[in-house]
Amino acid sequence: MDELPIGRRVAYWRGRRRMSQQVFADRLGKSxxxxxxxxxxxxxxxxxxxxxDIADVLQVDAQLLLGHEPxxxxxxxxxxxxxxxxxxxxxxxxxxxxxxxxxxxxxxxDLAEVRKAVRHAWLTYQHAKGTALARSLPDLLRAAQAAxxxxxxxxxxxxxxxxxGQVYQIASSSLRNxxxxxxxWLAADRAVTVAxxxxxxxxxxxxxxxxxxxxxxxxxxxxxLEINVSVANRLAPACAGDARPGxxxxxxxxxxxxxxxxxxxxxxxxxxxxxxxxxxxxxLLGTDGNYYWSSFGPTNVLLHRVAAAVEMGEGRYAVxxxxxxxxxxxxxxxxxRRVHHLLDMARGWAQVGDVHRAGEMLVAGDRLxxxxxxxxxxxxxxxxxxxxxxxxxxxxxxxxxAEQVGVGG
Numbered sequence: 141m142d143e144l145p146i147g148r149r150v151a152y153w154r155g156r157r158r159m160s161q162q163v164f165a166d167r168l169g170k171s172x173x174x175x176x177x178x179x180x181x182x183x184x185x186x187x188x189x190x191x192x193d194i195a196d197v198l199q200v201d202a203q204l205l206l207g208h209e210p211x212x213x214x215x216x217x218x219x220x221x222x223x224x225x226x227x228x229x230x231x232x233x234x235x236x237x238x239x240x241x242x243x244x245x246x247x248x249x250d251l252a253e254v255r256k257a258v259r260h261a262w263l264t265y266q267h268a269k270g271t272a273l274a275r276s277l278p279d280l281l282r283a284a285q286a287a288x289x290x291x292x293x294x295x296x297x298x299x300x301x302x303x304x305g306q307v308y309q310i311a312s313s314s315l316r317n318x319x320x321x322x323x324x325w326l327a328a329d330r331a332v333t334v335a336x337x338x339x340x341x342x343x344x345x346x347x348x349x350x351x352x353x354x355x356x357x358x359x360x361x362x363x364x365l366e367i368n369v370s371v372a373n374r375l376a377p378a379c380a381g382d383a384r385p386g387x388x389x390x391x392x393x394x395x396x397x398x399x400x401x402x403x404x405x406x407x408x409x410x411x412x413x414x415x416x417x418x419x420x421x422x423x424l425l426g427t428d429g430n431y432y433w434s435s436f437g438p439t440n441v442l443l444h445r446v447a448a449a450v451e452m453g454e455g456r457y458a459v460x461x462x463x464x465x466x467x468x469x470x471x472x473x474x475x476x477r478r479v480h481h482l483l484d485m486a487r488g489w490a491q492v493g494d495v496h497r498a499g500e501m502l503v504a505g506d507r508l509x510x511x512x513x514x515x516x517x518x519x520x521x522x523x524x525x526x527x528x529x530x531x532x533x534x535x536x537x538x539x540x541x542a543e544q545v546g547v548g549g
Contacts (some may be wrong), residue, residue, distance in 0.1 A: 248290030455491025
């Protein structure tokens with residue numbers, strides 16, 4: 141990044157924040173043409189005041205745009221830094237399977253220990269403990285990769301591949317939440333390949349919707365829609381009576397991710413069709429479950445209805461749908477899903493002009509899982525928007541959160 145022209149760095153961070161040139165221009169008070177010329181290097185950025193305004197909109201340190209290391213912030217934050225991300229990247233770059241062709245690992249990992257560690261990692265992720273997960277992921281990746289290489293071709297090959305596929309999925313979701321989208325896509329793509337070796341079509345299905353989530357986060361909504369719907373069709377129950385809970389859960393989550401991709405494309409008809417099909421699957425399931433770590437069920441369908449409405453700019457419908465979610469069902473969901481929904485609702489309230497309620501959603505999310513909320517770039521973006529649009533002094537809790545994460549109004 142440091143060697144890139146400043147315009148390219150602006151384009152990079154705009155993409156990371158999932159802003160179109162038009163949205164970015166509107167928030168900056170400039171024209172779309174001005175933004176395009178800056179990003180292509182046709183127009184120079186030589187005024188620090190303008191660079192500071194851009195950094196404020198993108199919610200990054202101005203020094204990053206200038207190609208320098210930013211000054212470390214005081215206060216809270218997510219606790220996940222560049223060193224943790226670098227370690228995860230290094231672990232993903234290992235190719236133990238290739239090395240195993242040339243020499244046998246000295247001591248294959250104990251699969252029982254790996255299985256226990258994978259379960260713990262899933263629980264850590266779903267309970268929104270992002271910092272702890274990021275710090276443990278490199279060791280878990282190395283252990284699962286080593287086990288897969290060591291047991292390849294043996295009677296334990298299927299289980300070791302299954303465990304590695306799960307670890308890649310955990311890494312993909314964690315990296316996506318941290319804004320490391322290319323790495324997230326890489327881990328999800330690896331998960332699909334390994335799941336095929338594990339011979340588990342549902343594991344492959346879960347891996348597929350994580351590929352779709354990574355693609356969607358990268359702005360690739362069309363391929364995300366296509367891959368989710370394609371695999372969902374393959375996993376669709378032949379008849380309601382024969383559907384297994386795991387199959388319904390994975391099938392339903394693929395439909396929900398397809399709906400989110402369609403919403404991103406502005407295709408309301410496809411969005412509603414996929415949400416309705418997911419709702420039918422949830423009714424067959426009967427209750428909120430967590431098969432294949434999917435958290436799929438009737439409540440999660442409602443959460444995705446809210447998220448899809450927000451994505452299409454229909455804040456009022458999102459607020460109305462939110463009111464249909466039962467308190468008990470919501471409280472029973474894993475914290476990661478609840479934090480995600482509170483972020484969606486913060487966006488929804490902001491869309492209808494109620495920045496006070498938007499701020500309340502952010503504060504509620506921070507109280508539920510502070511490291512999870514603070515690690516997500518979208519949270520910083522929403523918080524900055526709330527601060528800028530608040531008339532007068534923001535509520536103390538919102539000011540405190542902004543100070544903790546280093547966001548200015």
